[in-house]
Amino acid sequence: MTEKNHSTRRDFLGKVSVLPIGLALAGLPSQHLFSQTTKSNNIFESNHLIMSDNNEKKFVPVMVTPFTQEGKIDFNTLSALIDFYIAAGVKGFFANCLSSEMYALTPEERLSLTRHVVKHVNGSMPVVATGSFGDTNKERAEFAKQIYHTGINAVILITSHFAKKEESDEIMLSNFHEFFDLTDNIPMGTYECPAPYKRILTPQTFTSLLDTNRLVYHKDTSLDFPLVKAKLDLIKGNRIEFYDAHTPNTMNALQHGAKGMSAIAGNFYPEIFVWMCNHANDPKLQKEVAWLQTELTKADSIISTSYPMSSKYFLHKRGLNILPVSRTSPTPLTSQEMQTLDGVHATFMGWCDRLGIKAV
Secondary structure (H helix, E strand, C coil), X not given: CCCCCCCCHHHHHHCCCCCCHHHXXXXXXXXXXXXXXXXXXXXXXXXXXXXXXXXXCEECXXXXXXXXXXXXXXXXXXXXXXXXXXHXXXXXXXXXXXXXXXXXXXXXXXXXXXXXXXXXXXCCCCEEEECCCCCCHHHHHHHHHHHHCCCCCEEEEXXXXXCCCCCCHHHHHXXXXXXXXXXXXXXXXXXXXXXXXXXXXXXXXXXXXXXXXXXXXXXECCCXXXXXXXXXXXXXXXXXXXXXXXXXXXXXXXXXXXXXXXXXXXXXXXXXXXXXXXXXXXXXXXXXXXXXXXXXXXXXXXXXXXCCHHHHHHHHHCCCCCCCCCCCCXXXXXXXXXXXXXXXXXXXXXXXXXXXXXXX
16 A cells, blocks of 8 residues: 655645627625726725735735536535634735636636625725636636636736746736736736745846736735835835735734735634734733744645645535535545544644634
8 A cells, every 4th residue: 555645735726709798787785896998107096905005914815616526616615614714804805816727717707706605795905816817818817817806906917927937028028018018007916926936026127017006906925025025115105015925934024014914824824824823013012922923834835735625624624614625636635634623623622712702
């Protein structure tokens, strides 16, 4: 009998015509409407649900996709998952992302998944979704318009969709500019997604993209905090919302200007990240913040094993009727992996007890 090969989050991350406007916008609340015919000099004026005028920190989950036993999207469980996130205190949603197994979804599934999230949230908080799919800028622009018309607040663009791995930043920026011209004034965000390959924005390229005045959102996956801080320094005075995806950066990112966090660990214990967002800058709680950061960092490599299956197991243990079904990581968890996650769950409950957090 051969030993199972243990997949990690890194393994998972490495795998991997426009709707008529009248129909697409029918029934959407007015705050989701955004003119596709007239360019604006300042998109921030209209995209008020994304932009915040206060110092509130926000946790935005990168949503997992529940599947039925047959491998179809389970929309009933998706609704329950949204309610679970809301009860935990999240302040927005990132639908159709890598944790959603977006590369294993058909174009229509990406749209229907996003549409369902928007409809269920019903304008109570912002929703963003990845929309840069296609082999050419024209194809990417067409899909971006389709997914924007589901009612999301911004279309998120994968940085590695805009240049091949061997191509220069100049080529990437040229492709971004062409894409922006094809998408009128739709508000956009950037995401340094690890698939098809991770393309980290340098401070120079980030500055060039900020100068387009098209970005309202950025999800950063830099592991090196000094690079994160360099980009955070660039957004001072800019109303873009900056979210760090790397759990070990949580405390430092929140204390140095990030709008919030958007880490995969939030698919295990979102309440903990909500607590960190609420208290990372509280001078009276710095001892607890530092302690919790150490705890989160220790747990991160454990929960990343066999992700996103590990998350679905953990969420099921927490009471959600979500099946251990994944299109990208179909191999079942071993009994040892389940026992390890059970231990993390016990640790999580201990965090809640110490900090006075009521687990959902």
